[in-house]
Amino acid sequence: MNSSLSIQPSGSLSLWERWQRYLRQHRDQTLAWTILTPILIYYFFFSIVPVLTNLVISFTDWNGFNAFHFVGLKNYFRFFEDKYYRQVFSNTAYFAVVSMVIGLPLGVIVALMLNQQIRARGIYRTLWYIPTVTSGAIISQMVIVFMAPYGGVFNLIVTGLGFKAVIWQTDVNALRNIILGYTVWKGVGSTIVLYLAALQGIPRELYEAAMVDGAGRFQRFWYITVPMLTNMTTFVFVTGIIGGFQIFEPIQLISRGGPFNSTNVVLNQIYNDAFKNLDFGIATSSATILALFLLFASMISMRAMRQGEAA
């Protein structure tokens, strides 16, 4: 396609030759943009245009079928004014933060254990990771079986331990704990694998040098291991928060947001608003709010990490 550019020779060098020389001199530039242009064009249509479309719809009252009207920021005000949506948002934050508070330390502890030279650690590692590769929809469908008030295995365990049987569907705390348990169960495996990779990347020489200097076990952990894990912690934290705010399948299939809206989360309500309540305006504006919030949250945590590093 470049041949079309070889038109007229001018001066000592033809345009074509000059072009060739330019390409040679700017080899990196040319190659890079040759590679990236199609990728960026695709990215534009499948990532940027949808985000903008989402934004446009969020200013309308579209119901999916009929012509729509622009309603300005009404949907956004509704999200913040309506107690219902505030509760949905705080539930989501609760699930994301608490599952992080449980899952991250648990992941670190298990990763530290599996980083020892112990027997069968490959097997343990596999077992801890397996939940991560299961299907959310199918596990949720199984949890429904477990939760049955009659002969459900959760109640068999609870009564076996000497407690009173729980009616899981109507007990706010019990249901929230099930959702949290599911999230930690499904998420901790990837935390462990990431931390294991980080731990095994710490050069042995550091520990050896510290031992020569007479540092104890705890000192080595505190002064070498912990600082070497900071980057990974930020990574796990940021991706964990982003993932945690997008919890969907267990809510949609297990609790459907109830009872009393106490387990409803943003993504579930977006899905409900779009496909059940046929209110695309509030659905897309909720999506925009969630996106802005996550962008903000991950920037804050990355900045905090950078400052922590500098300090």
Place this chain on the structure above:
Amino acid sequence: MNRNRLFNLLAVLVMASLILTACSTPTPVEKIVEVTKNVEVTKEVEVIKEVKVTEAPAPKGPVTLVIWGEGITAGQLALDASADAKAQYAHMLVEGFQKENPDITVQFENHGWDEELRQNLVNAMLAGTGPDIIVGEGFFKNFAALGAMMPLQDIDLSNAIPGTYQGAELNGKVYGLASFTSVFGFERNCDVIAAAGLDCAKPPTTWDELLGQAEQINKAGAGNYYGYSLQGPAGFSMGSAFRLKVYLLQAGADMSKPDAETGLDYPYFNDPKAIPVYEFLRKLEKQSVPGLAFEPDEGKVYSQLFLGKSAYQMAGGWHVQWAKDTGCTNCQYSAIPLPPGGQAATVVVANVIYGILKTSKNPEAALKWIEYTQRDEVQALVFAANGRIPTTRTALEALRPSVDPATQAYIDLLLTGKNIQAMPQWVKNPQKVWQVYNDFLIKLFTTDTPVKELMDEAQAAAEEAVK
């Protein structure tokens, strides 16, 4: 239309992007794509394309009428016609119609029922992939209000029972007709009642009698069996709200009132006449199988009675066949007990309405199908096939002499058209309104808060939800 212009713009942009990507892909990258993509991949693309082409129904000559049927009829079509009455019904329905209309091929598809069906329908309609005819009971008015349904013009309604198409009637226009329906009756397991030392020949006729008997049975059962099976708010089917609405109607109360502006239903959760109803239900729950109100599997809830765990429950018409099929020899039926000063009432349930989507490509054929389901000879198949009852006056009158007294009572209700209703279809945000009602029921059954207080709270929340 605004929306169309936006879509067109987007679509054109996307197409342009693909063309641009194809053109502007510079030579080195193309080579790499060749290197990384092995030849097999491109071959597979072609294979899949071919499969699609051969499978896509070619729009030539005869018309294909796509019907999204409810599970029973659609599912039975896959079975051999000689298998059982249900399969016979499904085959006769389709084959009879095709014989009369040789140019029309009927294609029944199963896309679930209730919430799942509604979901699949909305998805299909947003995409424009909807069928010609949809089947359902709880969303025709909503869809009609959105302009997605085609009104049935020039159709003869004189023989149809109004209660059965009430769920598809909006502002004077009818958008669908039911092919069969069902009503609620009262079911009891005589083995349990006899074990508790009561006379099974005298079922309770009032709410007080029911409560008294249930209490006695509970005491006698001492944890082995209980007085009643009450389906509560767990599970996400409408099973529990359906039955609670029957009790509400008996007392002259309701959960909704018509919305003047849209013709849809507006929540009315604090009807003062409903207070005694919910107080009764609260007491009844205490006499029910513990925890059952929160069991999500509807089949499990109502099979407790067959298993000898409970004595009484409210049952849909199809329970008669269900009990027979599964060998519950001592299950009997009676009229639903009444409140003091109450009137017999019922709600149409499993009321299978056929309606035509506005996007249908064969509206004439679709209308023919709907008229076909109303014929006497087709309606006559219903009761024997699946225990549901017909929806036309003549078919009901023909059926009446041959059925049990409990069913006769409901046929009479249908024929006189009194106190018979469909479930509400909310003006807005159905998911939120039903969630409010479910939450109200949870509080009703798990706390001691005065009913009035709970009802007012629910009403406030529901009004907020439909704003």
Place this chain on the structure above:
Amino acid sequence: MNRTRTFLYQIRNSPLHLFLIVTSAIMMYPLIYGLFASMVGMEEFYRAGWMPMPTSLNFINYISIFDPTVVPMMVRSVGVTLFRTLWYAVVSGGSALLAAYALARLRFRGKEFVFMLLLSSTMLPGIVYQLPIYIMMARFPLLGGNDIMGQGGSGMINTMPSLLLPGLVAPFIIFLLRQSIYGIPIEYEEAARIDGANFLQVLWYVYVPFLSPVFVVILINTFVAQWNDYLWPLMVVGGNPSLLPTGLFFQRMMAGAIPLKNVQVAVPGGTITNIPLILAIATLATLPTVLLYSFFQRYFTEGMQGAGLKG
């Protein structure tokens, strides 16, 4: 003496092992419960406590799943999933390799901007894209009965392209590969260049061999993601039973929407849901990803480390 030391070492580690065995058992409990429960009959299941114990290898429920009417549908569903896996692994893996190389090794203006632009999309929730892309697919002109303005038909909905077009540029894979490329000494590339290798040859003969563990990770992750994919297929091919990927197919099977005999079983006095059969479907649907991961877990950790996720 060596044996004694090993023995002592293991003794010292036994509390660690005990902890790991117990916690791993808890992690595996739901899946083992599903596996065991799928191998007992209905009556046994309702008598069983917190762990149904199959008395023999009873595959009756699995035989029920492989019903002659269901098998062709299942084969198709697996075929669709495998094709998607291959397609996404090759296209998004290939484009990510090119982009990662450009972003890691080439010098050009705007590099950081492009990288941040691509990466920023991983911080936004997927729902921001899904609704608009869905609409774009449905209103695509001149396809699926649509006219030039995109009206009248269903576009790409319920066809294979809607399962293959979105998400071809995968920012996270670009990130992973870029990190890995940083870990490869540049001297290799320079040596190859001196020998006269062009850009493609460098990429193929120098980088690809180094990156193969990362590609294994990408392939496994792609397979797991495609096998479990639920929400997007539900939106775009939910109405076409011949294109259901496995996640949706098996979930529908568990929920009873795929005609399978014996899901509802007549017992003396009623009809009840055959929970052992449902759990057999769940086990069958979970097995492929679990087995694949277990076999390749060694590569998996190596790949992660190779990707320079070292903290």
